[in-house]
Amino acid sequence: MSELSLPVTVKIGFGGDYNPEQWPEPVWKQDYELFDLARIDTVTLGVFDWALTQPAPDVYDFTLLDRIVGRATAEGRRICLATGTAAHPPWLARLHPEVTRVDFEGRRHRYGQRHNSCPSSPVFRRLSAELARRVAARYAANPAIVAWHVGNEYGGACYCELCAAGFRDWLRRRYGTLDALNTAWCTTFWSHTFTDWDQIEPPSALTEHWRGPDHTAFQGITLDYLRFSSDAMLANFLDEKAAIRESSPDVPVTTNLMGMYRPIDYHRWAPHLDFASWDNYPPNDDSPAWMALSHDLMRGLKDGQPFWLMEQTPSHTACRDVNPLKRPGVMRLWSWQAVAHGADAVLFFQLRAARGACEKYHGAVVGHAGRADTRVFREVSQLGAEFDRLGGATLGARTPARIALLFDWDSWWALEISDGPSRLVRYQQVVLAYHRALWDAGVDVDVVAVTADLSRYDVVVAPALHLIKGDLPVRLAEVAARGGSVVTTFLSGRVDENDNAFLMDVPGPLGELMGVRVDEWDARGPEFVNPVLLRAGTDRIEVASRLVFELVIPQGAEVVGTYQADFYADTPAVTRNAFGDGEGWYVAAGLDQEGVSWVIRQVLDRHHLAGPYADVPDLETAVRVAPDGVRLRFLLNHRAEPVEVTAYAGGVDLLTGDRVEGGQPVRLDPRGVMVVREDG
Numbered sequence: 001m002s003e004l005s006l007p008v009t010v011k012i013g014f015g016g017d018y019n020p021e022q023w024p025e026p027v028w029k030q031d032y033e034l035f036d037l038a039r040i041d042t043v044t045l046g047v048f049d050w051a052l053t054q055p056a057p058d059v060y061d062f063t064l065l066d067r068i069v070g071r072a073t074a075e076g077r078r079i080c081l082a083t084g085t086a087a088h089p090p091w092l093a094r095l096h097p098e099v100t101r102v103d104f105e106g107r108r109h110r111y112g113q114r115h116n117s118c119p120s121s122p123v124f125r126r127l128s129a130e131l132a133r134r135v136a137a138r139y140a141a142n143p144a145i146v147a148w149h150v151g152n153e154y155g156g157a158c159y160c161e162l163c164a165a166g167f168r169d170w171l172r173r174r175y176g177t178l179d180a181l182n183t184a185w186c187t188t189f190w191s192h193t194f195t196d197w198d199q200i201e202p203p204s205a206l207t208e209h210w211r212g213p214d215h216t217a218f219q220g221i222t223l224d225y226l227r228f229s230s231d232a233m234l235a236n237f238l239d240e241k242a243a244i245r246e247s248s249p250d251v252p253v254t255t256n257l258m259g260m261y262r263p264i265d266y267h268r269w270a271p272h273l274d275f276a277s278w279d280n281y282p283p284n285d286d287s288p289a290w291m292a293l294s295h296d297l298m299r300g301l302k303d304g305q306p307f308w309l310m311e312q313t314p315s316h317t318a319c320r321d322v323n324p325l326k327r328p329g330v331m332r333l334w335s336w337q338a339v340a341h342g343a344d345a346v347l348f349f350q351l352r353a354a355r356g357a358c359e360k361y362h363g364a365v366v367g368h369a370g371r372a373d374t375r376v377f378r379e380v381s382q383l384g385a386e387f388d389r390l391g392g393a394t395l396g397a398r399t400p401a402r403i404a405l406l407f408d409w410d411s412w413w414a415l416e417i418s419d420g421p422s423r424l425v426r427y428q429q430v431v432l433a434y435h436r437a438l439w440d441a442g443v444d445v446d447v448v449a450v451t452a453d454l455s456r457y458d459v460v461v462a463p464a465l466h467l468i469k470g471d472l473p474v475r476l477a478e479v480a481a482r483g484g485s486v487v488t489t490f491l492s493g494r495v496d497e498n499d500n501a502f503l504m505d506v507p508g509p510l511g512e513l514m515g516v517r518v519d520e521w522d523a524r525g526p527e528f529v530n531p532v533l534l535r536a537g538t539d540r541i542e543v544a545s546r547l548v549f550e551l552v553i554p555q556g557a558e559v560v561g562t563y564q565a566d567f568y569a570d571t572p573a574v575t576r577n578a579f580g581d582g583e584g585w586y587v588a589a590g591l592d593q594e595g596v597s598w599v600i601r602q603v604l605d606r607h608h609l610a611g612p613y614a615d616v617p618d619l620e621t622a623v624r625v626a627p628d629g630v631r632l633r634f635l636l637n638h639r640a641e642p643v644e645v646t647a648y649a650g651g652v653d654l655l656t657g658d659r660v661e662g663g664q665p666v667r668l669d670p671r672g673v674m675v676v677r678e679d680g
Contacts (some may be wrong), residue, residue: 013345015042039384051204052091115156133243185220226324259294265409279311295341315363329671340634397624442611481580515557515577541594
């Protein structure tokens with residue numbers, strides 16, 4: 001969709017998830033006074049209000065939500081208004097028990113959790129759409145509403161009979177005939193040929209061959225059920241979006257995604273989102289590279305259109321075994337990192353700490369005591385003031401990337417449901433290693449689907465591209481033929497879109513581009529290391545490799561790295577193949593980060609793409625280009641110590657107003673940030 005699908009704002013949206021229904025109205029007055037101090041201008045309302053707005057099957061009561069929306073409007077806030085369907089109310093579960101989910105072990109869940117609705121339930125679909133219809137009709141004329149928020153963090157597969165029936169209908173549409181389905185699923189294996197659609201069951205723990213959720217002996221069935229589940233939840237989103245559109249045709253609609261979230265293929269969802277938004281809760285408190293990949297992935301969903309950071313904690317989470325506190329300066333730094341990678345809004349969960357239940361200890365801008373003199377509140381206020389000074393300088397700005405990294409949910413699923421070569425290989429970790437190498441080199445990266453247009457990129461990196469579909473091999477070959485570089489890795493080019501092995505040499509349809517053949521592969525435990533010697537001219541480095549070791553037979557490719565141990569010592573581990581005017585790189589081993597970074601740096605150097613601070617550890621750089629052509633260069637110091645570098649170009653630091661002279665030293669404080677509007 002066009003840029004018009006973004007919410008209309010005059011600056012970066014700043015605020016977050018606000019739940020005034022949890023407190024008496026006198027607290028609201030105090031909250032908005034604090035919001036003024038912190039420059040909070042955007043509130044997300046009504047995310048979990050179904051039980052309040054529909055307390056009984058035929059009763060709708062908007063009295064409280066009217067006051068909440070009215071107060072936010074009167075206080076001059078922009079509103080992202082939710083449909084309230086993120087968790088169904090108790091009466092619905094009691095009247096229609098089939099609306100609750102059934103898990104992989106076959107147990108029907110009781111009421112008492114979120115993500116608690118079966119996506120295939122006709123009752124859930126009807127009632128959730130009706131609530132969205134009524135919410136939109138009631139508030140659509142309110143100009144304070146800049147976006148609609150459907151559901152919340154969609155996820156959680158269901159394996160009930162309703163989903164089984166929905167799965168069979170989905171399969172009929174996909175395959176048309178049982179003959180086509182049996183061929184796709186290779187059902188001659190273990191005498192599983194289906195002769196009637198009703199014989200098909202969802203994957204479950206009740207089969208003998210399983211090793212956890214969504215892992216069964218028939219990987220074609222499992223892969224398709226993952227696709228079906230993603231599509232079933234998308235149908236729920238589309239139900240509500242269509243209901244909203246009846247009375248609100250122009251206000252953009254979104255739902256908050258969760259970055260690298262395995263159960264849902266966000267690329268299948270992307271065309272239906274007016275704008276992407278996501279919730280940033282990294283796995284630990286030292287994850288800037290992980291977050292950079294996630295931001296780039298979310299930006300890539302809408303072909304580089306800016307996104308909203310819908311949630312992040314200002315201090316700590318509450319849902320994990322251990323919930324570390326963000327150190328001073330980290331919240332600000334990570335917020336600016338989101339903006340550097342394409343965020344046009346920075347929002348928190350939560351604005352005021354919940355009084356009870358499981359998130360009462362989750363971090364909040366305003367704590368239970370309602371104080372304005374806490375460290376967290378002061379840091380939030382500082383950030384709000386900076387966003388005010390920035391104004392609309394970054395709104396709509398794009399990332400001028402010449403490098404693409406392919407991210408593919410089908411490959412993720414197919415690789416990790418496979419029996420062999422190794423259950424220890426994790427798709428996300430492989431992709432993260434290659435993105436980390438690009439991030440360390442200070443380059444801007446688009447993380448895109450395998451269906452994306454690749455014609456504008458000089459380098460395409462495709463780690464663990466296990467499943468190959470469509471014309472991707474042709475388009476990758478075109479990148480190399482015109483002078484670009486393509487990098488792929490072990491376990492790539494193995495299976496087709498139905499998860500059946502190609503009847504050709506590994507890496508399948510990528511073989512000609514890579515100039516290699518793989519007949520054998522070795523897999524070992526994480527304690528086993530096979531050193532790999534990497535060589536380019538006089539540059540030599542020995543690195544470790546683990547988990548998977550493919551035995552490569554060059555078919556025209558030049559050997560760049562060799563194994564140093566075992567019976568395949570001195571055989572290729574990394575190769576480079578001349579193809580047209582460009583190159584295809586094949587990394588056959590699970591190199592450590594040093595090795596991955598060395599390979600990526602060789603590729604970048606060929607195209608003169610390494611960033612100006614590529615050799616400064618933990619200094620992140622990113623560029624966004626505003627709609628008027630102005631270049632904005634972000635510098636983010638992820639160290640707890642100051643760093644001094646040479647300014648790449650002259651300009652003005654938009655956070656301080658200070659002049660920056662190109663070629664002159666600039667200093668960043670510990671966890672410091674600069675946003676330089678470059679001259680010219």
